[in-house]
Every structure is written in structure tokens, then in C-alpha cells.
Amino acid sequence: MDTRQAFADNTKYLAQRNMIAGISGFSLFLNLILGVYVMFRDETVVLQPVIQQPLKITGSHITSDYLELVTRDTAIAVLNRTPASIDYWMNNVLRITDPAAYGQVKTQLLRVKNQLGDTDITQHFEPLTISTYPDDLRSEVTGIVYVYVGSAQVSETPVRYEFNWTYRGLSLKLSGFKALQNGPDENNALTASQGGEGVVQ
Numbered sequence: 001m002d003t004r005q006a007f008a009d010n011t012k013y014l015a016q017r018n019m020i021a022g023i024s025g026f027s028l029f030l031n032l033i034l035g036v037y038v039m040f041r042d043e044t045v046v047l048q049p050v051i052q053q054p055l056k057i058t059g060s061h062i063t064s065d066y067l068e069l070v071t072r073d074t075a076i077a078v079l080n081r082t083p084a085s086i087d088y089w090m091n092n093v094l095r096i097t098d099p100a101a102y103g104q105v106k107t108q109l110l111r112v113k114n115q116l117g118d119t120d121i122t123q124h125f126e127p128l129t130i131s132t133y134p135d136d137l138r139s140e141v142t143g144i145v146y147v148y149v150g151s152a153q154v155s156e157t158p159v160r161y162e163f164n165w166t167y168r169g170l171s172l173k174l175s176g177f178k179a180l181q182n183g184p185d186e187n188n189a190l191t192a193s194q195g196g197e198g199v200v201q
Contacts, residue, residue: 079125098173
């Protein structure tokens, strides 16, 4: 009787040991897979904008605060450019453009790209004021455009631009923009030359 009981107990303990070993092995296998994934995966960093107050978007209306932030980022994207990053610049502007205005905006951007060519002209924009009109889906930006040839600054021009928007669902897209002053062609915000230097604005 004792022999049979001992045999049964040994069998039970052996089964438990095998089960624990199997679980441990499976856990080790999962940890190895997780380690390899963490080692080789692309790191994702989420950057949040610095804002002073909460922003709200509804299906029928956008707030002035939200439109101001979008206008600020768009103006900086549109008006800052260098020959080395001209393709990146153009693609970024087109990414936020309304599909209905895509062709017209792309034509303007290509004109700028062709004018810059192999030049060493860089343009930098510093915004000063932003006015928003959410009901009209319109905003205006004033600021200073600095133009450099190589490392030498060749002009410093006060500018004022109007941005127009479309809003569908929860998507705000750029539908057009133009210079309101300081350019021989006020209907084209992208190709106005300043100061006889052949500088694209």
C-alpha cells in the first residue's frame, strides 16, 4: 500500500514539476521575443504642442484659439524655406492643403521651386500678430521676412498674409493664401520679389 501511495505521490509531483517547467519555458520564450521586439522596434516619440488653455473642436465650428495655432504653424511652414529642403517644404504644405485647392497651390509651389533653382537663397519668417475670423474660415498674419543669400542678410521686409480654410467634419485644411501688402503681385503670396534682388517670397 505504501509503495503504491509513494508511486502515486511521485507521479503527481513529477506532473506538477513538468507543468511548472513548461510554463517557465513558455514565459522565457515570450520574454525573449519581447526583448528582440524592444531592441529592434522603431521608437515613437509623441510631441504635444505648448498651449496656454484647452482647445475645443466640434463638428460645426472651430474656435479662434485653435485657428490661431493652426495659422501660426502653417505660416511658419509656408514662409520658411531653403533650397536644400525645398522638396520637403513643398510636400509639407501640400499635406495640409484642401484637395479642391491642391492643383492651384501645387502650381504656385512649383513656381517657387523653379525660381529658387540652384540659388543659395534662404527665407526666414518671424510672425508678429495673428488675427482669426472663425466664422469666415479666414486668418491674417503679420511679421517680418528675412532673406539671406548664403550667410549674408539681403532684406528685412514687413509682410501681411491672409490664409483661407475649409472645414469638413473635424478636418481643417488650407484652401489658399495671399500677400496683402509689400509685394508687386499681391494675389500671389509665393512669387513676389523684393528689393530688386530676385528673391522669391
